[in-house]
Amino acid sequence: MKRARRMRRLTAGVILASVSLVAVTVGSSPAAGAKGTPLSPALCAPGQNTFTLAIGNAYFPLPAGRQWVYTGTEQGATVSLNITVTDTTEVLYRGQEKKKVTARVVEETEWFDTDGDGVIDADEHLIEFSVNYFAQTQAGTVCYFGEIVDIYEGDIVSSHAGSWRADDPGNAPGIFMPAAPSVGMTFQQEAAPGEAEDQVTILAIGTVTVPAGTFTNAIKVRDYNPIDGSKGVKWYAPGVGLVVDGPVTLEPY
Secondary structure, X not given: OOOOHXXXXXXXXXXXXXXXXXXXXXXXXXXXXXXXXXXXXXXXXXXXXXXXXXXXXXXXXXXXXXXXXXXXXEOOEEEEEEEEEEEEEEEEOOOOOOOOEEEEEEEEEEEEOOOOOOOOOOOOOEEEEEEEEEEEEOOOOEEEEEEEEEEEEOOEEEEOOXXXXXXXXXXXXXXXXXXOOOOOEEEEOOEEOOOEOOXXXXXXXXXXXXXXXXXXXXXXXXXXXXXXXXEEEEEEEXXXXXEEEOOEEEOOO
C-alpha cells in the first residue's frame, strides 16, 4: 500500500520537508538513536491466527463502504488519493484449509487532480491504481496480504511494480497496524523479498491538524523501503485511520 511509486523519484528530504506543512504537536517520541522494538511476523502468520473481515483496529479501521480522499502538492503538481473499502473479498492460500484466509479488498486510486477537487475529471490522468488485501487477527492486529498494482504513464498501464501476494512462494503477510501501537515499535508491513519490503517504525504520539480537522492521540510513523532506500512519514488518527501520507492530507469530503 505504497502510494505513488511513480513519485519515488523524489528525494527523502523533499518528502520529509513537505510534512512540515501539516500542523503537528508531538507528545512523546523515542530517544535519538534508540533502537525500535521489532514485532514478530508470527502476529500475522496464517497458521497461528484466526482472521476476520470486521477490521476495527482503532488506527486503521476498514468498514466496508468507507472512503477517504487526500490531496496535496508533489513535484509541483496537485495530486489526490482516493482509498475505498469495498464489499468484496479475496481468498488467499487456496487449497490450504489450515491456512486459508479471506481478506477485505481495499482500492487505492491516485491521480493528477488539476483542480484539486478530489474527483477524477475527464481531462485528469491516473498515476496509480491498486487493489489491496487486509484482514484482522483475533487479537486486533491488521495484517496485509498483498496488492495488485497498475502504474500509469499517459493513461496506459506501464508497470505492475510492487505487486505481491502473501501466498506466493517465499512471501508472508505483513503487519500493517498492531493491535496496540506504541512509540518505538518497528515492523515489516510488506513481506515479498525483492519486490515489496516496506518497514515501519512508530516515531511519536501527538496532535495533527489537516484540512479534515484536528486529531489527538495520533501516531506518527516512518516508512522505509530497503529496496530503493526511500523514506516517508505518515500519521494515523484513532477512529479515522490514515490522515497524512507524505505530502497528501485528508480532506473533509
